Amino acid sequence: MRALDIINKDIRNTARLIRRSALSFATTRRESFHGGSAAASMRLTVAANNRAERLVIVRRRFYSRGFTLMEVLVAISIFALIGVASYRVLSSVMQTNERIAAHSEQMRSVNRAFWLLQQDIEQLLKRNVKDISADNPNAENYLLVQNDNELPLQLTRGGRANPLGLPRSSMQRVAYAVGHHPDYEKSDSPHYHEERSYLLRYTWPMLDGSGGKEQAQVQIVLPDIESMTINVLTEQGQQTAWPVEGINDPPLALQLEFTLQDGSSLKRSYKIW
Numbered sequence: 001m002r003a004l005d006i007i008n009k010d011i012r013n014t015a016r017l018i019r020r021s022a023l024s025f026a027t028t029r030r031e032s033f034h035g036g037s038a039a040a041s042m043r044l045t046v047a048a049n050n051r052a053e054r055l056v057i058v059r060r061r062f063y064s065r066g067f068t069l070m071e072v073l074v075a076i077s078i079f080a081l082i083g084v085a086s087y088r089v090l091s092s093v094m095q096t097n098e099r100i101a102a103h104s105e106q107m108r109s110v111n112r113a114f115w116l117l118q119q120d121i122e123q124l125l126k127r128n129v130k131d132i133s134a135d136n137p138n139a140e141n142y143l144l145v146q147n148d149n150e151l152p153l154q155l156t157r158g159g160r161a162n163p164l165g166l167p168r169s170s171m172q173r174v175a176y177a178v179g180h181h182p183d184y185e186k187s188d189s190p191h192y193h194e195e196r197s198y199l200l201r202y203t204w205p206m207l208d209g210s211g212g213k214e215q216a217q218v219q220i221v222l223p224d225i226e227s228m229t230i231n232v233l234t235e236q237g238q239q240t241a242w243p244v245e246g247i248n249d250p251p252l253a254l255q256l257e258f259t260l261q262d263g264s265s266l267k268r269s270y271k272i273w
Helices: 002-032 038-063 069-122
Strands: 143-144 154-159 172-181 199-206 218-224 225-234 238-239 253-260 265-271
Touching: 038 069, 069 218, 069 265, 172 225, 199 225
Parallel strands: none
Antiparallel strands: 143 154, 154 172, 172 199, 199 218, 225 238, 225 253, 253 265
């Protein structure tokens, strides 16, 4: 309404200006001819008024003219192109944010897993455990590395936290393995027979007699792990198992390599003592 009022006011001002010009011209002509024909002057005035009215009609038609079909189609096409481009940019940004968030969460999980491994390995203690089911119950087994075993890495560590002051040892038997989720066999679990594999950490409430997975507490350390390979670094070189007959020197470090389900691998080395 504001724009329409301005247009009408402009039209009225234009018509008023033309009428004034016509009257002024007619008066000037009448005075110039000193008593010329009044009818001729009147004709000039009428002609000027008619011209003013035609101009007003033309301007009204000009201001009230709408958009053509071609103009509307061009405008719609431009807005459609802008909308498609904006959607693609927004979709790309959202997908990038999702990938970054997933990668960040994966890196946090990997860092937590490696920190836990570091805590266990660096606090390794030379405390053998008695296994009455073994051929030699008193064998050296404070550190066991057997890549083809269901528990490839077993060790005795110290520094076990005891915030409640319970009457128990500060040492703990720990093992690592790659396997299914602890609820793999539970039919009411969302992990029932799922295809994912996990890096699992086993702990036992006692030292002697430990080693059976049935008595252990299981902790999920890292998901989507396909396999784990452990090497023992010694002064005699790299060993794929421990203990090794004929090597009496203690191990220097453990090298762990994890193969992820997407085909990538992670490798870390941990110094012992």
